[in-house]
Amino acid sequence: MNVLADTWTYLTTAAHWQGDGGMLQLMLQQLLLSITALAAAAAIGLPVAMWLGHLGRGGFLAINISNVGRAVPTFALLALLVTADHPGVTTFGPYGRAGVATLIALTLFALPPIITNAYVAVREVPADVRQAADGMGMTGAQRFRRVELPLALPLVVSGVRLALVQVWATATIAALVAGPGLGRVITDGFYRSNYPKGIAGAVVVALVALVLELLAALGQRLADPPPRRTRSARGGAMSGSGRRVNEAAEPLGS
Amino acid sequence: MTLLVPTAVAADPSCYSRLTNEWVCGQYLRDRQSEIVDATTQHLEITVAAVLLGVAIAFPMALVARRLPRLSSWILGVSTGIYTIPSLALFPLLVPFTGITATTVVIGLALYALTVLVRSMLEGLRSVPDDVRESAIGLGYGPTRLLVKVELPLALPVIMAGLRVATVSTVALTTVGSLVAYGGLGNLIKDGVLTNFRAELLTASVLCVALAVLLDVVIVVAQRLMTPWTRGVRA
Amino acid sequence: MDVTGSADDRPMIRLSGVGKTYADGTVAVHELDLEVRRGELLCLVGPSGCGKSTTLKMINRLIEPTTGRIEIDGQDVTRQNPVELRRGIGYVIQQVGLFPHQKVLTNVMTVPLLYGESRSVARDRARELMEMVGLDPATYADRYPHQLSGGEQQRVGVARALAADPPVLLMDEPFGAVDPVVRVRLQDEFLHLQQDLGKTVVLVTHDIDEAVRMGDRVAVFATGGRLAQHATPADLLGQPADEFVSDFVGSTRGLRRLAVTAIDPRHLEPLDGVRTGDLGAAIDVDATLEQALAVMLREDKPMVAVKDGARFVGVLTPNGVHAALRASLAETNGRAGEGGPGGRAAAD
Amino acid sequence: MDVTGSADDRPMIRLSGVGKTYADGTVAVHELDLEVRRGELLCLVGPSGCGKSTTLKMINRLIEPTTGRIEIDGQDVTRQNPVELRRGIGYVIQQVGLFPHQKVLTNVMTVPLLYGESRSVARDRARELMEMVGLDPATYADRYPHQLSGGEQQRVGVARALAADPPVLLMDEPFGAVDPVVRVRLQDEFLHLQQDLGKTVVLVTHDIDEAVRMGDRVAVFATGGRLAQHATPADLLGQPADEFVSDFVGSTRGLRRLAVTAIDPRHLEPLDGVRTGDLGAAIDVDATLEQALAVMLREDKPMVAVKDGARFVGVLTPNGVHAALRASLAETNGRAGEGGPGGRAAAD
């Protein structure tokens, strides 16, 4: 338990946070890395997945292909990428050493949850609602934008949320190629048996993950105000009473 | 070190020796066949065991989260928190209890899979149409039966989507098992990275992908078989 | 409302002071007192949005009332395990709510299986019920719900609720989406079933004809979940409690009574002196006025002979029909509020 | 079927040899020939599962026919961009299909917005239509669909389809879930709208009364998507094409005609010699027989005076009503198949 006390001391020592290589800087670097990778994955994955969901086909293949990128362990992918001529190990602006390689590895890592959720979300929009939209003369794009997207949004956002948290946690891998981020603190700590330091790094990563999670949840709620009860709404008309139904069913235990 | 050159010449370096170090090398596949097969088998076994264990843990968590909405953000938070624990910290933490065994890896990976699985289960259950749920309750379905006979089947498309992501992730993550000697293909990958053994690195990575694609196809086929009613729903 | 009558046995379902206010403040049901007798078929009718579905769902606790007390068989439902409660109550949901992941036959088998019936017994029962609702098992058993038309889906929903043979049935517009021929078939089948088995039924409908035809008594709701009238069909048609009810029952409510009023020998004219050419087919004295008129039109004759068994008792003319209708209306008005025999009994 | 008539303008909708066989081999519609005239309201009725919805969906290409050809305004629909095609066609879906993520008002505003209407115009129009379908915007505008009763949801669906003011309307059981009072209100509103704007409407209903009341012509389908009869309401009731149709229209079809048959001066009796006590309120000569009977029953009188403007033209007794009905039936039978004036025209 000594270790925990030491971890606390490590975390509360201002010097560990400040300056070049301080945890604050490393944290910001890692945030930048994560958010860039996530943005890239979303920019690539969302349009493709939602379009396929809208068409109602091709999802299997898209998900399967995107899975390929994630099936290779990220560190192996990174190792493969840094040996290549491009993107290689060259420093890429604020993303540091092997920045491009790291970004590519993290982007590939973020794609599957984004693509999978977005595809399924759009596909699962109830048939009668879809048909009503078609019947009133919506173009494919209008049906998508006005009906499918809003109904799918919660699940789509949930995929992005998941990817965000996972990318953030995985971005520590940049330490393996001497890139930026809190991974350094963690590896340094654990490899030198300086557990308080390693744990401190891990704790910061976990805390930031939770904060990101919280922010994402808030954003999701903003994008999707509570009365809508989207998920239940997607099921059909009875959401309100359906909820009550559950409450009523609850007391009898299982 | 001077010994090196004669050895190399005498042995007529194979395509995977460090001097040639080709990416694709049939010789390597032949020489290390049993090692590769063993690693692949171990990888598959650990992955499947971990995903199954993950499902077994995630399911009750999702149920609790759904029943007690106030707890749900905590449960999701915990699963997220676990995911951020570096394997470097998690595995040594487990070793005193489970030893240097595959069990350690399976437990660790199952815990990592929770983030994806709990979420998708929760979302899947929420996606069940309310009129269907209401009619089931009205017909006298108890909570358990409602769950098993109605909600789970209808939640399958979303749950299976989560399972697909969790499974490929686990295929990739299994490699961190090399930390405690049970990394399946990860042992080869780690070694390949460390010693710049290209044939080994590439072969193991390709096998990882193949395993992931294979498992993914198995899941999709299983889903098709389990959800025959979804065929042709779209006009 | 003293229509609750002097039944010596306790009512099967009793609502006292039941109210439901939704979260947003909408008062769906307001201080409702209602009793359903054992073996009775009660129809709930009322304008769209008046709280019929809400009332029904409160009975099997799909919705918890905000105020009041609901008893089934003398037991407060809130004290009962809801699952067990619902096992004794069949339920047809307005939105149909078939299980999209199960084939039609499996949907219908659901409830018997739930009650521990063997698969083969459940399957036989399900096939039987599919036949009853007019869906040939050979064609429909293996389809999924999305492969059925709207009316077919609704019928599967009815079959599913009947499959368990529960003593109490709640049905929310069970025949709303089917055509008149099938509907009458279903109504008849259902009435027989109910008479044979003595089920207690609460049936929501917006079709006043259906209510009059099927109900032992009819409860008319006004908007806001107020009970406007609770009476036998004949009383309801003859003597609407207020303007709202008479509007709702419709200006042609007198004519509706044709279907539920029996021929009255007092309004027959003697057979003597009738030109035989003016007489078409004869009808039984038990027939309704509507049937008598239908025969006259079908035969294109100005009158119809009425028989009691093999004996001719007189002829009925349109004027006679009209007189009988007026008499029946006057009679109802006369014994205002007195619980008379149900319209259905007279119609059968 | 030569009921297609001698219209000099092309039909608005023409189906020739249209058939639909679903993937599992179910023949939903078989070799269907059908024409809908410009400005006409055609009702499709038929037993549950006979292919009415399928037919409707083929017209706006939600379902592609397996055989045959569908033209709208002379244009083959398969040659048209489905989106543009549907823009000219309002559609009320049988399952209602409201957008669960939008409030009621937004649901109704959807189509005008889709067509590039400004928000404020769309909002005004939506409020107007909500009023029309009997949903007070103040109460309902901001609710979500799941907070409405079944009938309320259906009415929102109708308002949504009307909002765009399309020249062609396809309506699949649009009033199936609402009570008779609201339904008659909606039917009337709708008929006015259609007469004022001359829309071409295809309306699916399983309610034969509704079909007779609303349709300029009625197409009766038999199971398997066969067209059994295509005629004016009066002809349909008077002279069913075959046993299937007569069964479907019902044994009391003669009585149904009460609602669509006008008083015929020939069947009036002279005013002279009538005891004034026997006369209740007078009715107009344009009224239907049903209305006449209703007045007699309401007033509890054996006859009713008939006025033409301010002038009394005679009295009508139940026997007179019956005679008029018989005459009207005989007349229809006499001019078998000749396209007479629609039942609705007579009823208005």
Add this chain to the structure above:
Amino acid sequence: GDNLSNGKSGSSPSDSASSGSADKGAVHIAGQNFPEAQLVAAMYDELLTKAGYDTDVKLVDSRDVYMKTFPGAVDVVPEYVGGILDYLNTTQNGAKAKPITTSDAQASIEAGKSLLSEQGITLLDPSQATDTNAFFVSKDYASSENVSTLSDLKGKSVVLAAAPDCEGRQDCEGGLSGAYGIDVTKVLPLGYASDQTYQSVLKGESQLGETSTTDGTLESQGLVLLDDDKHIQPAQNLVPAVSSDFLAAHPDVAGTLNGLMAALTTEKLTQLNGEVTVDRKTPADVADEFLTQAGLV
């Protein structure tokens, strides 16, 4: 389940050839997973199998992991004198504890005696073969800057590619800046004797790279080792670490392993490492060849 096979465990291919002595029970060997450790572990494996033990070998990523179950579930570990002592010192006395190891193996073991007995670990005889940290530069750099020892780098500014734990350590960055007065401007944590480290030095991103004295690959890559002329490296002689309890129950293990230690030299080890990392023979094959040559089996 535990029946999952470990690719690297199991006995060497040749063990079926010679007959083992009587079955002496199980011995659990663990160690770190890099080529030299694989090689030495394979030697332990073969020897102990031949001695009649039922062996299993688990090679893990870091000392941390097996030290959690050693002694206990793990009986024998191929260790390095400095490595295990430093580990015990820092875990027992904190990260900033004063180092107890020196460049003399026996003295280091003496100094760590209490720590070892506290843990229930016995170190057998250290081998003369030693594998300490070492530093290399590229051939080009060596000739252009004219360096062959670490002292030659005094005052020069270099970027160092090394293990993640290098910074501040006496046997690494700390010693280089302190004892040698080298200006280490940056430490790139690219790993110990890893390909990334080699590449970094070869590409000129860093000037100095960390490896081991027994690295068999340097010459073939065009890299040269610099002499540790000020002896900042603690003794890292190979040494078998054995659970004291296990040793008491199986005293014959000491003789078997000590024999191996005596047969190994730094040169031999370097050559064998080369066979594993350059020729990519399997550690088991190389171990078997060596043991046969040395007459140990």
